[in-house]
Structures are given as C-alpha cells and as structure tokens.
Amino acid sequence: MTQPAIEIQNLTKTYRDRKTGEQKEALKGVDLTVPRGAFFGLLGPNGAGKSTMINIMAGTVVKSGGTVRINGYDIDRDVRKAKGSIGIVPQELVLDTFFTVRQALEITAGYYGIPKKDRRTDEIIDAMGLRDKADSPSRRLSGGMRRRLLIGKALVHTPPVLVLDEPTAGVDVELRRSLWEYVRKLNKAGTTILLTTHYLEEAEELCDEIAIIHKGNLIARDRTDTLMGGVDSKQVSFTFAAPLDTVPDALQGLQAEVKNGRLLVSYQPSKAQMSDILARVHTAGLQIQDISTEEVELEDLFIKLTSAA
Ligand SMILES: Nc1ncnc2c1ncn2[C@@H]1O[C@H](COP(=O)(O)OP(=O)(O)O)[C@@H](O)[C@H]1O
Ligand SMILES: [Mg+2]
Incomplete structure (x- = not known):
C-alpha cells in the first residue's frame, strides 16, 4: 500500500x-x-x-x-x-x-x-x-x-x-x-x-x-x-430581429438555450471559437440585433463555490 x-x-x-x-x-x-x-x-x-x-x-x-x-x-x-x-x-x-x-x-x-x-x-x-x-x-x-x-x-x-x-x-x-x-x-x-x-x-x-x-x-x-469547466466558460447572448422560440438546428450540439426570445450559448473559449458560433447563427439565417458576452472570473468562481457551500 x-x-x-x-x-x-x-x-x-x-x-x-x-x-x-x-x-x-x-x-x-x-x-x-x-x-x-x-x-x-x-x-x-x-x-x-x-x-x-x-x-x-x-x-x-x-x-x-x-x-x-x-x-x-x-x-x-x-x-x-x-x-x-x-x-x-x-x-x-x-x-x-x-x-x-x-x-x-x-x-x-x-x-x-x-x-x-x-x-x-x-x-x-x-x-x-x-x-x-x-x-x-x-x-x-x-x-x-x-x-x-x-x-x-x-x-x-x-x-x-x-x-x-x-x-x-x-x-x-x-x-x-x-x-x-x-x-x-x-x-x-x-x-x-x-x-x-x-x-x-x-x-x-x-x-x-x-x-x-x-x-x-x-x-x-x-x-x-x-x-x-466552470471558469473556462463564457456565455454569449444574441438578440435577433425576430424573437426565437426554439434553438435553431444549425446550433444543435452546442450548449444553447432560448430565453425571453433571445439565444444564449455557453462555450469554452479554450475549445470553441466564437467565429464558429457566429457562422452557425448565419447558417440559421438569423438577423442579429445585439450581442453581449459574459465571462466567468476567478472571483466569480469563488463566490459561486462559497455560496454553494
Ligand atoms: N503570523 C501571523 N499572525 C497573525 N495573523 C496571520 C499571521 N500569518 C498570517 N495571518 C493571517 O492569516 C490569514 C491567512 O494568511 P496566509 O496563510 O498568509 O494566506 P495566503 O498565503 O493564502 O495569502 C490572513 O488573514 C493573514 O492575515
Ligand atoms: Mg501566502
């Protein structure tokens, strides 16, 4: 032993x-x-x-x-x-x-x-x-x-x-x-x-x-x-000209969801490329009105972990 x-x-x-x-x-x-x-x-x-x-x-x-x-x-x-x-x-x-x-x-x-x-x-x-x-x-x-x-x-x-x-x-x-x-x-x-x-x-x-x-x-x-996985993670939020109700086919396989008509996609910057996500949105024929991204920081991770404990 x-x-x-x-x-x-x-x-x-x-x-x-x-x-x-x-x-x-x-x-x-x-x-x-x-x-x-x-x-x-x-x-x-x-x-x-x-x-x-x-x-x-x-x-x-x-x-x-x-x-x-x-x-x-x-x-x-x-x-x-x-x-x-x-x-x-x-x-x-x-x-x-x-x-x-x-x-x-x-x-x-x-x-x-x-x-x-x-x-x-x-x-x-x-x-x-x-x-x-x-x-x-x-x-x-x-x-x-x-x-x-x-x-x-x-x-x-x-x-x-x-x-x-x-x-x-x-x-x-x-x-x-x-x-x-x-x-x-x-x-x-x-x-x-x-x-x-x-x-x-x-x-x-x-x-x-x-x-x-x-x-x-x-x-x-x-x-x-x-x-x-919890830190190397970003979320991008799309607002389109017309609100969505389901995740388009072109974005299947990604961590994507629809919330209040907007599309939220979570991804790992070390692995996924923003350009890939944008290409898929383009393929889906969606007209982007606004984009915003959020990044998880070390401090956020601490807060997340401490509040969960
Ligand atoms: N000799 C000491 N006397 C009193 N408080 C101390 C002493 N050394 C460290 N501390 C306190 O203990 C806590 C932990 O410090 P430390 O172990 O140096 O943290 P870290 O290395 O993670 O920055 C801190 O609040 C620090 O102020
Ligand atoms: Mg120290």
Missing part, C-alpha cells in the same frame, strides 16, 4: 496577537489528500490560508489542531522522517545573505545529515543556473536568483515531495519559464509537486489537480479540467 504524498486532516490554525489578544482563524478544519506523483495546485486569493498550510508542513508555524502526514509520516510523531520527505520553498525570500550560494547549499545538506560524498551541490547549482554565482554571497543575488537558490536549498535532500509557495510572485517571465520547465522535469521523474498560487492561469497550465482554499476553508478540489 502506498501512502499519499500529503495527507491533511481537520487542520486548524488560530493566530493570536500577543499584544491585543485578538484572534484570527486562518485555517478552519482543512482536509486535503495529495496523491503521489501529482502536480497539485493549491489556489486561493491573498489571505486564504495557503502559506499557513505550507508553513505548518515546513514546521515554521505550529498548528492549532489536526494532523499532517508526509509520505505517511506524521509531522508531530515522525518529525525527522516527515521533514526528510519534503522540501519547501517558502513565499518569503528568507536567506542568510552572508553565505555564498555553495555554502548555503552545503550548510543545508549538513542540516539534513547528508554525507559529503552523497551531496549534489554542483548538480543543483547547475540545474538552478547559478554556476556563475556559486561563490557570490547571496546578498549580491537578484530576487530571481535568490528564488532559485531557495529552490535549490529545498532540493538538497532529494525530497519525494516538493512544495512551492507562490514561487513566481515578482519573478520575470524568462525565469518563470525555466523554473516551470525544471519543476515539470522533477515531476516527470516522480517528485510530487504542490504549488500555491493566486494566478488561475498558472495553476491551469501546470497542475493536473487543484484545490481551492477560501477564508480558511477548502471549498473545491477536482481535476483541473473539470474545475476549469
């Missing part, structure tokens, strides 16, 4: 402000299972609780309740094995800027107890494109390069699970491309990837499964294509 890469049950977190005593419920009982080998997206607006979840897995935030298992290892009971199974790239660029790239990687390897002969320092330096900067102190690195070093540090112990918390926020397009290429390669080689982002397009492009978190609750979890 193989254990899931990540198994989270009823995870809660309440932050307390030491001064004011004010409480903030950041996670309200989250259940999440990430299967082995997945490229998984954790999506949600700012403040949803994504980093809180990630930082609990990393051990930098103490949970209030619930359980977290990494590759079957409980983060409370099997601390070492759990930590050894996961590599985490935090959202904040936290680095000891005094050390060079090489030193930072060596120190991290030492922290994980990896013997010198088994270290992959040079391989990681090359994979992250940091060869030229290997002996520069990290304070001299650009933001993008620091991000790469952080990813490198998360990889020194060859973890079977790699978690990236908003890795492309503030990163230039070129680095974003090469970063994703590398992460994809890791995933193909068997590493489970958990990625958090508030960019819908990014999650859609990369992830095969997505969970959506909103105000500390997990409100959706599905295969990306299924979930995006």
Whole structure:
C-alpha cells in the first residue's frame, strides 16, 4: 500500500496577537489528500490560508489542531522522517545573505545529515543556473536568483515531495519559464509537486489537480479540467430581429438555450471559437440585433463555490 504524498486532516490554525489578544482563524478544519506523483495546485486569493498550510508542513508555524502526514509520516510523531520527505520553498525570500550560494547549499545538506560524498551541490547549482554565482554571497543575488537558490536549498535532500509557495510572485517571465520547465522535469521523474498560487492561469497550465482554499476553508478540489469547466466558460447572448422560440438546428450540439426570445450559448473559449458560433447563427439565417458576452472570473468562481457551500 502506498501512502499519499500529503495527507491533511481537520487542520486548524488560530493566530493570536500577543499584544491585543485578538484572534484570527486562518485555517478552519482543512482536509486535503495529495496523491503521489501529482502536480497539485493549491489556489486561493491573498489571505486564504495557503502559506499557513505550507508553513505548518515546513514546521515554521505550529498548528492549532489536526494532523499532517508526509509520505505517511506524521509531522508531530515522525518529525525527522516527515521533514526528510519534503522540501519547501517558502513565499518569503528568507536567506542568510552572508553565505555564498555553495555554502548555503552545503550548510543545508549538513542540516539534513547528508554525507559529503552523497551531496549534489554542483548538480543543483547547475540545474538552478547559478554556476556563475556559486561563490557570490547571496546578498549580491537578484530576487530571481535568490528564488532559485531557495529552490535549490529545498532540493538538497532529494525530497519525494516538493512544495512551492507562490514561487513566481515578482519573478520575470524568462525565469518563470525555466523554473516551470525544471519543476515539470522533477515531476516527470516522480517528485510530487504542490504549488500555491493566486494566478488561475498558472495553476491551469501546470497542475493536473487543484484545490481551492477560501477564508480558511477548502471549498473545491477536482481535476483541473473539470474545475476549469466552470471558469473556462463564457456565455454569449444574441438578440435577433425576430424573437426565437426554439434553438435553431444549425446550433444543435452546442450548449444553447432560448430565453425571453433571445439565444444564449455557453462555450469554452479554450475549445470553441466564437467565429464558429457566429457562422452557425448565419447558417440559421438569423438577423442579429445585439450581442453581449459574459465571462466567468476567478472571483466569480469563488463566490459561486462559497455560496454553494
Ligand atoms: N503570523 C501571523 N499572525 C497573525 N495573523 C496571520 C499571521 N500569518 C498570517 N495571518 C493571517 O492569516 C490569514 C491567512 O494568511 P496566509 O496563510 O498568509 O494566506 P495566503 O498565503 O493564502 O495569502 C490572513 O488573514 C493573514 O492575515
Ligand atoms: Mg501566502
């Protein structure tokens, strides 16, 4: 029996402000299972609780309740094995800027107890494109390069699970491309990837499964294509010179309906072409008086999902 890469049950977190005593419920009982080998997206607006979840897995935030298992290892009971199974790239660029790239990687390897002969320092330096900067102190690195070093540090112990918390926020397009290429390669080689982002397009492009978190609750979890069916969707509304009462034959096979004499057609912009819909309307010999379109946005999806919950 193989254990899931990540198994989270009823995870809660309440932050307390030491001064004011004010409480903030950041996670309200989250259940999440990430299967082995997945490229998984954790999506949600700012403040949803994504980093809180990630930082609990990393051990930098103490949970209030619930359980977290990494590759079957409980983060409370099997601390070492759990930590050894996961590599985490935090959202904040936290680095000891005094050390060079090489030193930072060596120190991290030492922290994980990896013997010198088994270290992959040079391989990681090359994979992250940091060869030229290997002996520069990290304070001299650009933001993008620091991000790469952080990813490198998360990889020194060859973890079977790699978690990236908003890795492309503030990163230039070129680095974003090469970063994703590398992460994809890791995933193909068997590493489970958990990625958090508030960019819908990014999650859609990369992830095969997505969970959506909103105000500390997990409100959706599905295969990306299924979930995006609700987002990658537009509706076009036609008003014709003469009101309709049935969907014309030429538009059969599309998601079309007649409402108040108008024709409403739902379609997926990634698949269907507006020109095809217009051609069919033309074939039906209808005289268009007015057209309007509506697009489902990420915010709409959140509202839809939260009101349904
Ligand atoms: N150290 C903290 N102390 C108090 N509140 C916090 C702390 N960290 C995060 N929060 C609050 O918890 C909520 C979730 O934050 P976070 O996990 O960073 O969300 P996300 O990563 O999805 O943007 C937010 O309302 C945030 O203000
Ligand atoms: Mg965050």
